[in-house]
Amino acid sequence: MQLFFHENTQDKDFQLDLEESRHLIKVLRRKQGDKVNFTDGKGCLYTCVIKDANPKKTILSIEERNYVPEDDYYIHLAISPTKNSERMEWMIEKITEIGVHEITFMQSEHSERGNLKLDRLEKKIIAACKQSLKTRVPKLNPVVPMEELVRDKKFDTYQRFIAYVDKENDRHLIEKAKKDNAYIILIGPEGDFSKQELDLAFKHYFLPCSLGKSRLRSETAGLAAVHTLQLINNIEFQ
Template sequence: MQLFFHENIAEDTFHLDQEESKHLIRVLRKNQGDKVVFTDGLGFLYHCIILDANPKKARIKVVERFFDPEDDYYIHLAICPTKNPDRMEWMIEKITEIGVHEITLMESEHSERSFLKLDRLEKKIVAACKQSLKTRIPKLNPICKMEDLVVDKKFDSYQRFIAYVDKENRQHLFEKAKSNSAYIVLIGPEGDFSPGEIDLAFKNFFLPCSLGKSRLRTETAGLTAVHTLQLLNGIETK
C-alpha cells in the first residue's frame, strides 16, 4: 500500500494542492478512477478514488473511512539539537518510523545549536509517516529551555527519565520504565547536561537512566530511547 497525506479531510471530496497533484498525477502517473489511500495524520485512513486527474488541482473522493485507535502508551522525546542539522533530521525521520508521539527540541547549558527549521522537520515527519504507513503524525514542539520543561506540571502523570553519561548511572531505561504508560525522556547535547541541570531534573522527579554501555551521540541516544520504549510496549519493529 502507498499512503498519501492530506490535512482536514472533512468532506466526501477534496482537492489536492498543486505540488501534491503534480506528484500524484505526473510523477506517479495516477489516472482518473485509480484507487488511492490517504491519512489526515489524526488516526483516520481514507480509501479513495481519483475523480479528476488534474495535475494542478486533483480531485479526490472518499469511498471508505477507517479509524486507527490510539496507542495505550505515549512517548515524548525531549532532545537538544545537534550542531549538524542533518543528524537531527535523520533521527527525527527514524524515530517517526519507529513510533514516537511527541518531540520537543530543548536548549540546555551545553547546547551546540538553539534552533532548527521546524517546517523542514515537519516535512520530514510527514514523509516518514507515509513511508511507514502511520496514520498519526507526531507533535513537534519548538525550542524550549530545559529548566522550563522539567518543571512543567503537565508531566506529573508521566514516567520521567533523564539519560546522561555517568559510571554510576547503570540501570537501563528498559529496566526502569513500566509498560502502558506516558513517558518523557530527556536527551542532552554532545557535552551532556550540566550537574545543575541534572540536579534540577532529580528535584522534579526525573529518574536517571542508562541507554547502554556505549557513549552515544545525541541522535543515536534519541533513537535508542524511542526504540527501547517501543520494545517495552511489545511493538515489533524492523
C-alpha cells in the same frame, strides 16, 4: 500500500496541493477511477477514488473512512538539538518511522544550537509517516529551556527519565520503564547535562537511566530511547 497525506478532509471531495498532485499523477501514473489511501495525520485512514486526474490539482472523493485507535502508551522525546541540523533531520525521520508521539527541542547549558527550521522538520515528519504507513503525525514543539520543561506540571502523571553518561548510572531504560505508560525522556547535547541540570531533573522526579555501555551521539541516543520504549510496549519479555 502507498499512503498520502492531506490535512483537511472534512468534505467528501477534496483537492490535493500541487506537490501531491504531481507525484500521484505524473510519477505514479495514477488515473481517473483509481483508488488511493490517504490519512489526515489525526488517526483517520481514507480510501479515495480519483475524480479528476489533474497533475496540478487532483480531485479525490472519499469512499471509506476508518479510524485507527491511539496507542495505549505515549512517547515524548525531549532533546537538545545538535549543531549539525542534518543529524537532527535524520533522527526526526527515523524516530517517526519507529513510533514517537511528541518531540520537544530543549535548550540546555551545553546546547550547540538554539534555532531550528520547524517547517522543514514538519515536512520530514510527514514524509516519514507516509513511508511507514502511520496515520498520526507526531506533535513537534519549538525549543524550550530545560528548566521550564522539567517543571511542567503536565508531566506529573508521566514516567520521567533523564539519560546521561556516568559509570554510576548503569541501569538501562529497558529495566526501568513500565509498559502502557506515558513517558518523557530527556536527551542532552554532545557535552551532556551539567551537574546543576541533573540535580534539577532529580528534584522534579526524573529518574536517571542508561542507554547502553557505549557513548552515543545525541541523535543516536534519541533513536535508541524511542526504540527501547517501543520494544517495552510491543514485545512480551520472558
